[in-house]
Amino acid sequence: xxxxxxxxxxxxxxxxxxxxxxxxxxxxxxxxxxxxxxxxxxxxxxxxxxxxxxxxxxxxxxxxxxxxxxxxxxxxxxxxxxxxxxxxxxxxxxxxxxxxxxxxxxxxxxxxxxxxxxxxxxxxxxxxxxxxxxxxxxxxxxxxxxxxxxxxxxxxxxxxxxxxxxxxxxxxxxxxxxxxxxxxxxxxxxxxxxxxxxxxxxxxxxxxxxxxxxxxxxxxxxxxxxxxxxxxxxxxxxxxxxxxxxxxxxxxxxxxxxxxxxxxxxxxxxxxxxxxxxxxxxxxxxxxxxxxxxx
Numbered sequence: 154x155x156x157x158x159x160x161x162x163x164x165x166x167x168x169x170x171x172x173x174x175x176x177x178x179x180x181x182x183x184x185x186x187x188x189x190x191x192x193x194x195x196x197x198x199x200x201x202x203x204x205x206x207x208x209x210x211x212x213x214x215x216x217x218x219x220x221x222x223x224x225x226x227x228x229x230x231x232x233x234x235x236x237x238x239x240x241x242x243x244x245x246x247x248x249x250x251x252x253x254x255x256x257x258x259x260x261x262x263x264x265x266x267x268x269x270x271x272x273x274x275x276x277x278x279x280x281x282x283x284x285x286x287x288x289x290x291x292x293x294x295x296x297x298x299x300x301x302x303x304x305x306x307x308x309x310x311x312x313x314x315x316x317x318x319x320x321x322x323x324x325x326x327x328x329x330x331x332x333x334x335x336x337x338x339x340x341x342x343x344x345x346x347x348x349x350x351x352x353x354x355x356x357x358x359x360x361x362x363x364x365x366x367x368x369x370x371x372x373x374x375x376x377x378x379x380x381x382x383x384x385x386x387x388x389x390x391x392x393x394x395x396x397x398x399x400x401x402x403x404x405x406x407x408x409x410x411x412x413x414x415x416x417x418x419x420x421x422x423x424x425x426x427x428x429x430x431x432x433x434x435x436x437x438x439x440x441x442x443x444x445x446x447x448x
Contacts, residue, residue, distance in 0.1 A: 156194045166207040180220035197253050204246045205231045241279040248284045252305040260308050273316045278436045313346045320353050330380040334362035341388040348384050351443035387416035404430045
């Protein structure tokens, strides 16, 4: 069972830590464990309870009314909302609970409903990426384990692959060509898979090389295929200096290509970039890139 700090709960629910402390005292809604030094920690049970409370509050319920509900009645109220038009924040809460419970069924229901209603692009922008940002905070703080993170990210990966497979393959020799990959040691694939979908959906010829590719293999493919541009992502690369060294290497080696980079280790970082390297700061910029690049 995972343990969460009050800051974890604040990040995941959107409810301020100060408010949570007041609710603990006034309504006895949450019952944290306390360490020898009086630091609060919360279990999976408290986190799920708070996410359900947050969902009801977002739909106009008063905390004084919610506090009177038994847990089973609280869950029924949340489930009753599924028949209505739920907000993106509700979907993010549902994915968080699915991750905690290792609940594939809830994941499938939530994601499939979003994709059928909004399409994969809006689902990724409004639900999946905000959700991944939240679990990234938990991952860095050690509040969730590798099994939970791998479970949910592999399910997301499968959904993107399904959407890619639905797209027609472009064999037009004049179509713009793009190479997509992550560098050796970088195993986070969701970002580049979504980029694959965006580029393929816009009629580009995508040479998808996947994750953790050695530099010599990248060079071989780029020299052979001569793409118009290259796309890569840096999420968990070793150190900032390693990122800088790699970025400098690809910028100078592949100086005939435009190179687009994204990921938490390049976005907002003070990197020395060659003129042919551009940073994609947001998911929307990635979507826009798919529509703006031309052969």
